[in-house]
Amino acid sequence: DSGVTQTPKHLITATGQRVTLRCSPRSGDLSVYWYQQSLDQGLQFLIHYYNGEERAKGNILERFSAQQFPDLHSELNLSSLELGDSALYFCASSAAGGGGLDYGYTFGSGTRLTVV
Amino acid sequence: GNSVTQMEGPVTLSEEAFLTINCTYTATGYPSLFWYVQYPGEGLQLLLKATKADDKGSNKGFEATYRKETTSFHLEKGSVQVSDSAVYFCALGTSYDKVIFGPGTSLSVIP
Numbered sequence: 001d002s003g004v005t006q007t008p009k010h011l012i013t014a015t016g017q018r019v020t021l022r023c024s025p026r027s028g029d030l031s032v033y034w035y036q037q038s039l040d041q042g043l044q045f046l047i048h049y050y051n052g053e054e055r056a057k058g059n060i061l062e063r064f065s066a067q068q069f070p071d072l073h074s075e076l077n078l079s080s081l082e083l084g085d086s087a088l089y090f091c092a093s094s095a096a097g098g099g100g101l102d103y104g105y106t107f108g109s110g111t112r113l114t115v116v
Numbered sequence: 117g118n119s120v121t122q123m124e125g126p127v128t129l130s131e132e133a134f135l136t137i138n139c140t141y142t143a144t145g146y147p148s149l150f151w152y153v154q155y156p157g158e159g160l161q162l163l164l165k166a167t168k169a170d171d172k173g174s175n176k177g178f179e180a181t182y183r184k185e186t187t188s189f190h191l192e193k194g195s196v197q198v199s200d201s202a203v204y205f206c207a208l209g210t211s212y213d214k215v216i217f218g219p220g221t222s223l224s225v226i227p
Contacts, residue, residue: 033214042219056214090159104150105215107159
């Protein structure tokens with residue numbers, strides 16, 4: 001157990017629907033990062049939150065949004081889902097505010113999203 | 117900008133063979149370097165790290181040395197096991213930006 005909790009582990013939904021993925025960071029970590037992993041695109045950085053504020057955006061579609069709550073858990077919202085959104089979605093946390101200079105990240109076990 | 121390049125896979129080795137997975141990086145400043153491993157159906161786990169030039173990170177028989185002169189951080193293991201079959205990611209971290217991951221190298225070890 002890495003200490004980063006992601007729910008649900010698996011999600012199957014239809015095209016056009018909206019889903020919410022949840023992440024609880026490791027105790028004491030203030031940063032949450034979201035990544036999408038697919039076979040053809042590899043590990044793609046989506047977005048970074050630090051202590052409730054958005055810090056950086058990567059290749060995140062406009063249909064996707066995220067937030068980090070006062071208790072530091074984070075949610076990734078995916079809407080108007082398409083077949084191509086099927087992927088593994090990982091959350092990672094770190095104590096650092098901006099980067100991973102000393103410790104890198106701790107990853108959760110991911111949510112496998114299947115859009116049918 | 118910062119970037120990480122690693123050898124394309126898949127890599128297939130027999131048990132007890134020697135493993136090298138090449139990784140090179142481009143970065144400004146003095147980054148930290150990491151190797152992560154992803155076993156089937158799981159998230160990425162930190163395998164080893166090095167935070168300054170000439171540091172050697174090691175864990176579970178794996179080693180990597182931070183070579184600033186060649187901007188490299190190659191992963192090595194003297195004798196792989198079937199249980200080492202996984203995807204390996206080289207990564208770079210700085211104090212001012214997110215961790216950058218390489219594309220990953222898939223390793224299969226056959227008995």
